[in-house]
Each structure stands twice: as C-alpha cells, then as structure tokens.
Amino acid sequence: MGSALEATVILPFEPEFIDEGNDCYNNVESCALYRMLPANARDYVKASPHLLEYLHILPVNTVGIPLFLSELKRDLKSMENPNIIYPVNETTFVHIFPDPNDVRNWYIPIEPAFLHSVKEILPVIEEKLIDMIDALDEEPVTEKARIEVLKNFIRQLVYVQQPGEVIDESLLAGSSSKDLKVRIKTFLTSEIGASAKTQASGHPALADGRLILSQQEYKALEYMIIRDKIEMGTLKPFLSDQYIEDITCDGVGPIFIEHKIFKGLKSVVGFRDSKELDTFVIKLAERIKRPLTYRSPIVDATLPDGSRINIVYGTEISKHGSNFTIRKVNEVPLSILQVIESGACNYMMAAYLWICLEYGMSMFVSGETASGKTTTLNALTTFLSPENKIVTIEDTPELTVPHRNWTREVAKAKGKGEGDGSEITMFDLLKAALRQRPNQILVGEIRGVEGSVAFSAMQTGHPVMSTFHAASVEKLIQRLCGDPISIPKTYVDNLNLVIIQSAVKLPQGGTVRRMLSVNELVGYDPETQGFSFMAAFVWDPATDSFTFTGRGSSFLLENKIATMLGIPENRRADIYDEVDKRAKILERLHKAGYTQFWDLFHMTTKIKKQGLLTIEV
Secondary structure (H helix, E strand, C coil): CCCCCCECCCCCCCCCCCCCCCCHHHHHCCCCCHHHHHHHHHHHHCHHHHHHHHHHHEEEEHHHCECCCCCCHHHHHCCCCCCCCECCCCCCCEEECCCCCCCCEEEEEECCCCCCHHHHCCCHHHHHHHHHCCCCCCCCCHHHHHHHHHHHHHHHHEEEEECCCCHHHHECCCCCCCCCCHHHHHHCCCCCCCCCCHHHHCCCEECCEEEEEEEEHHHHHHHHHHHCCCCHHHHHHHHHHHCEEEEEEECCCEEEEECCEEEEEEEEEEEEHHHHHHHHHHHHHHCCCCCCCCCEEEEEEEEECCCEEEEECCCHHHHHHHEEEEEEECCCCCCCHHHHHHCCHHHHHHHHHHHHHCCCCCCEEECCCCCCCHHHHHHHHHHHCCCCCCCEECCCCCCCCCCCEEEHHHHHHCCCCCCCCCCEEEHHHHHHHHCCCCCCCCCCCCCCCCHHHHHHHCCCCCEEEEECCCCCHHHHHHHHHHHCCCCHHHHHCCCCCCEEEEECCCCCCCCCEEEEEEEEEEEECCCCCEEEEEEEEEEEECCCCCEECCCCCHHHHHHHHHHHHCCCCHHHHHHHHHHHHHHHHHHHHHHCCCCCCHHHHHHHHHHHHCCCCCCCC
C-alpha cells in the first residue's frame, strides 16, 4: 500500500450549521436549502449529496448562494467577486470563493470525502487491506486493475446501510454518532493520529467486523483510498481541473493556482509546517518513481497525465521550505481555431502559416516562459499534410500530433541505480530521426547542442518545427550563434519562419497571450555579417489587432512557395488569393463548430482530399 499524499484544509469562512436533521441527505426534496437552489444546482446535489453538505456549512446569508455553471466562459474573467461552483469531474466540484481583502480569490475543491471524516476509520481499513493484498496470488499490473482490486476489498470490509434501513441491535458490535455537525467538526479539527484506532473502534460495526457506513461514507472512503493510494492524493482535484494551467507550492502555506479564467487563486489546501510539506514532497517523488535525497534534492519529471513537475526538497536550498510546481498539459490540445478564439492570432495569420507549413517551411515559436509556445506549436500541427510522417523529439512529452504516422521519442535521463541504462539525449534522438525519413521533425524545445543537428536537418531538406526561448528575432539569432548552440551564421537562414509570442497586458487590463509578430528570415549578408528578415504580420497593441504587413512583399510566399508550385513570375500575386481563401475556409469551419483539435484535423484532411486546397497554376 502506498503512503497517503495529504495536506491540510483550512476553510476561509466560519461554517454555518443549518440544522435540518440528518434525513436531509436521504430525502433532498425535504431540504429547505435544496428548494432554494436553481434547477441545475438541484441536479448536481441529487447526484452528489456531499455538495449539498458543503452548501449547508456555507454562510449563504452573507455571501449568497453560489452561481452553478457547467462550464466556464472567457467573459467571466471580468467578474470582480466571483462566487461560482463548477464540476471538475463526476464527483468533484470547485468553489471559487471571493476574498475582498486580497487580489487572489479562494479555490475550494469539494470532493466526496470533503465533509465525511472517514480519516477516523482509514487506519483500521488500511490495516485489513494490507493483509488482503499480501494474500493476493498475483499482483495487478495496470492502474485500472489495482483500482478494481481495492474496490472489491473495500466492499468486503464494510456494510452499506441503505436510507431508512434499521439494523437489528443484536447484530451490532458498537455505536457512534452520525450527526452532521459532529462529522463536520471532526473533519475541520481533524487531529487524527495515534488515537485514530480508538476512535474507529467506536464506529458502528457488525459482529463479523464489517464497519457500518452510510452510502455517503462508503463513497467517501472508496474515493479517499483510491485517491491517496493509487492516484495523486491531495493534488487529484487540481490535476483533474481542465481550467488550471499551473499548480504551485512555494513552501509552508497554501497551494497557489494559475487559472485560465480567474487567473491567480489561492487554495484552501496547504501545509502548516515544513515537516508536513517535506513528508508530502518525499511521498510525491516516490509516487512518480523519482525519489528525493539530500544529495539529489531537485526532481524534474512527468506525472502520469503528462503534466510537468519540478520539486525542490529541503530548507537548505529553499528557505521557505520544500516547493513544487506543476505545469498542466491539456489532454486534448487546443486547436488553431481555439487559439484564434483567445485572440492570440487571426484567421489570416493561421491561413498564411497553413500554406507555409504545408509546403515544408521550417519554423520556430519563440518567446518567454509561459507565453504559450508549446500550445501554438501543437495547434499548428493540424496544418501539416495528413499523409506526412512526423517525428517528435522532447525531453518531457507535451506535443500531441494528429497524424497516424507519428513517431514519438522522449529523452531519457541517466538512471541513479544499477541497470537503469545510459542517458539518451535529445541530440541522440535527433540524429536517429534523420535516418527515419520523416517529412517533419518537431523538437519540443531547442536549447543546446541539438540545435546544430536541427539546422543540419534543415539543410538536408527536413523541415523542423520547434520552440525557443528568445523575446525577438535578433535575440534568437544571437542565441543560435552563441554557446552552447554555436550554429554558423551562414546556416541561420535555413530557418524560414519565426513566431514571436508573449504574455502581454492589454490597456483595459488583464494579461493575454499574443503572437507579436510572424517573421520571415530572408538571408545572411557575409559582407555586413547581418541578417535580413521581414515581419509578415505584426500585432498592434493599441487596437489589439493584427496587420498583414507582408501582403504584396512576402519573400516566402512569392520566392519560395510560388516557385515551388511553378507559378509564373507575372502571376506571383495570386498566392495572396490562396491565403484569403484559406482564411475564409477556417472562418467557415469555426462558425460550423469544428473548433476541437481532432475535428479540425479531420475536416482539413477532408478538404485537402476533395482538392479544395489545390493552387491553380
């Protein structure tokens, strides 16, 4: 049995107990609070009674009944004091609770075990589970199989009392209060440690040793054991929330959230002291099979869902205590139409990039950390010809390519133990990729010697797409030509396109991601030792719009792609009609609702197959 990954929960309000009797959760129709709820909220609490219990302690007289939303729209960003509950999955909800005294509002995960103090019975159940697991003939291999085994064992250890069912007292081996107030107070002041077994011994049980639980307690127990023993413990609701971008613990105190809609939030989940936090990060590192030690106090790894995690252990190098940061990865990448929805680019830019990528131009998406480089790179993969063979090379797997013929390769760090094998770098993988006859090579991020191999690949006719850390084309060229990448200046113009992307502040307030410019690299002048490049598109911060500055003078469209297509010199301007046509296609697809990543790829594939993208010569 794995160790539990737990933190402390501190509510940002004084619980208000609405005493309506314990039958309120067995018969929600009789609940006065339930009757006050809007229709969609009633559906939620019927399916998840623990949500109704949470509402029973919420000071609704002061803050009001929260707004229940099935999904969050971008226009909620402007809401000043959000009081919103939304579902994360079938069983877990999140309450965005206003804090008028702070720029950060509260993030409150409401899980099935939130107000059910099953901690008091967990040690007893865990002890019995260990014996049952030890007796297993064959250990389950997959996570799904392990969850099923645990669920089956839990069912054998408890008796679930149905609503209204009366159990013959002669069959009981103990008794305990089921009062909601007692349960909640126990939860909120849960110092359940050495005395846990004593407390659990007072829980009602049958003579055969099975603990008697209500349906809610049973769901809470099952959820807690699976969450803490197999899944990511306290972090599960955060990792399940599609609206979260980053999860940060800076040390002792709350876990902080970067939310796609509500920006910076502070969680009610946190750590009271360094010892609690150190224990948590040690168990977290063990769970991802990258143990921390005093000699190796830093871990960079990937969580099972693909998110990137960085852990720093101990107060010697992190003065506020151990810390960790998780960068969430979307299970389904954003499509270019969703990127357009966010305002990062427009249809014309997307159409221009579509033509360039389809005809084998090499491209870097460049910008600072968290500017959305990987999101953009991923979104643009739908424009690569569907029949192409794609090879992706990353140190942390983040890219998702829609093509069937996709080879995905990930660098491997040197193992710490015997038999862990040698290190496989991105440099090694890139060299190997050149022998695999790819149509495109995608590199997660170029930052070292692999850069020189990438440019060698471009010279031999392999289009390369990658992300890069640089805030301008000039800085990008400086970094490419300096240590440790050290590309000869004469090689740089093998790179055709550079998108400069950034997180910027709009005049009316709020931080957004924008493509500041799309630049064409034209060439290198050996006499002046300078590079010539031109901006095909430029973002205007005053109007938050984009200008096609390259219309009528695009080097790539007129001199490279038009030549490739055999368009006569006197008709080179026709290539701009193709950009317009594709921009209209994207706009129509958007209006027709094909905004999801996979849907858009299937539609662009269909359009190409029907010959609608053929440029007439």
